Amino acid sequence: MNTWLDIPRNSDFSVHNLPYGIFSTSSRRPRVGVAIGDQIIDLAALAIRRYFQNLSIEPEVLEQSSLNAFIRLGKPTWQAVRKRLTSWLTQTDSPLYHLRKECFVAQSEAKMHLPLEIGDYTDFYASEAHATNVGTMFRGKENALMPNWKHMPIAYHGRASSIVVSGTNIHRPKGQIILKSADQPVFSPTQALDFELEMAAVIGKENKLGTSVRPEKAEDYIFGFVLFNDWSARDIQRWEYVPLGPFLGKNFASSISPWVVPLEALQPFRVDGPEQQPKPLPYLQTSDRQNFDINLEVAIQPEGENDVVVSQTNFKNMYWNIGQMLAHHTVNGCNMRIGDLLASGTISGEESDSYGSLLELSWNGERPLKINSNQPRTYLEDGDTVTLRGYAEQEGIRVGFGEVRTKILPSL
Structure with a gap:
């Protein structure tokens, strides 16, 4: 055209x-x-x-x-x-x-x-590479994936009130952390602030309480997609997550792109997802070409310097697709509402430069990154600006998401 x-x-x-x-x-x-x-x-x-x-x-x-x-x-x-x-x-x-x-x-x-009134937001854990990396760090390679991971899309309910639009700066969060060589917590600003490169689907149709949505019907319930940065305070999260999961380590902020790309605009970029073994239960089974070929990148810009791309990956790498996420979310009768967000979870590829978080890129601090200034960076510092970008392109057709740009300010 x-x-x-x-x-x-x-x-x-x-x-x-x-x-x-x-x-x-x-x-x-x-x-x-x-x-x-x-x-x-x-x-x-x-x-x-x-x-x-x-x-x-x-x-x-x-x-x-x-x-x-x-x-x-x-x-x-x-x-x-x-x-x-x-x-x-x-x-x-x-x-x-x-x-x-x-x-x-x-x-x-x-x-x-902020383009939406977001009543609820759910964060999934749908990238096999990401889940494998995190599991390997903390449980070893042999026990990287939990036994349930390949049977259902794992998720938790996040905090919708702290979702902000690109350009909204965030303050370094505070909470309880365990310092190295300590056995008791202290109250402190996080020393392990991280980004998470994600996509999020916007719910465009409601299902009644007690009903569920089949994966093949997901298209009728998705309005479009946004870029999503689900910030994490890794040290706060590490201390609090047992036994109920993330809380203060995640609820302080998530950032989204201002433009919602319609699902219809992404139809030319549908691709097959990875083979799922073991075969999912019937309510999660989908047909081919349920993933999307969307190029993604993350850049970090230290204060007063140019930004540096630290990660490049693709949304097509997701093990669980958005139809399966919606199907699992509603299979017990949970009712979705207009404007709700389903976030993918961190999107990582197989190569070390395609990881979607600093937790992975620095391998939990063991392999510091060098940015422009050649200063080692394991996690984000005050003054850093993080930018997520994404686009799909083929045969002269380009559909992009713009960017999510956020600057880190000191704790209040």
């Missing part, structure tokens, strides 16, 4: 993408927009002019501070809006072309907001 809009080469936001977000400008409150190139299509401005009237989309739905009301309209409406925007962007004789001055906003002039 060719568009009349001048889109920068290698832009994440091509006409094949059209991701949704919430933005504001100096003169207007937050509202729904769609990214295209370095511009934002103001959907609220189009709705006010009644261009979505025959789709039964009232302007108030697009003048919200979250996407939830729009998502609630359902998949046929999302598809109709996407089809209409695509048509308008590829035809000069279109309302959008003639309303260029009224309905486009430069991304540089906009402030991005």
